[in-house]
Amino acid sequence: MNGKKLTTKPAFTIIELMIATVLAIVALLGISIMLADSQRGWNRMYSKIYSDVVTDSYVARKAFDAVIRKASKEKYLLDNAGNWIEVYYYADANSTVADRYARFFCDGEPDGTLNVEHGRLNPRQTLTISTICGNVSSCDFKAAGSSAQMVLTLDDGSQTATVTSSAVMHNQ
């Protein structure tokens, strides 16, 4: 008979290992969910500020404001359905009459574009047509007295933003 003595080496039991594993899994799962949620929240916040729809809406508002504010309040043309508006302005400080026009219009709603056409009057001649923004799902122009309004809804499929802009025409 072999008289070898059994020694107990310090080690984890299977129960201890299982408990530790379960606890580690729970902790890791919690941390992962938190990280994923943070990332989602960050993405949402980022897209609320910097997404194409939002930045385009700022650009549209600025462009509309800039043109309307320098326009003449004496005359403007507004489409009955509110699809376009045309205002008149002075080309430069030497102009004695409003000799330029700017026409805001939308093309191909939904998923259309907002455009502005600048041109010369007498004789009427188009100078430039620029696209201000895309993803236009609806666009409506209005006027009240010497002010003009634009209610623009942009939709890129994942985000929708309605932007409003109103400006008073200041020039004679």
Added chain:
Amino acid sequence: MTRKRLKSTGGFTLVEVMAATVILSIAVIGASGYRYHAALDARKAAMHSEAARVTLLLCESWRGVKGSETYNPITHLGANLTVTAPGETDDVIMYLNYIAEIPQDFTVLGRYKVTTNDGLCYPILSYKDTGAGLRVLNVAVAWPLQGQSTTGADGYSLYPTPDNYKVFKLTTYTSN
């Protein structure tokens, strides 16, 4: 009889485990609080800029018609912006003068409710004629601090006071 001696092997004491748990809990609660406030502040900022935009829209539109008493944002913008005239029994509408701190000598043109991208806001338009042919136009827009909801955490209507509502005001002048 074999006598086995209990050996103390390396391990954590209960106090150590509890201390670690407390520290971990503080870290988790801190992170959650930070995230909650970040989201809340972003929402507040969005609502603030939305209200400012509505204020500017109404102010410029009304100024365009020289501050006319017949100006009606509902007929002018209602189709596009969901501008409505809530009933006078609406708590917010009843207290809107108080919330927006409209001066006593201003005549109220109307009180409205506008649904925006980020919630509800309540514009109030008021004016005052000065002696020199000038009309002062005042547009104030109030919105509940809790965003879209006008109901408090207790489930009751959010009491309309300047503490519960934030206000953005614009004043402009127009000549007759």
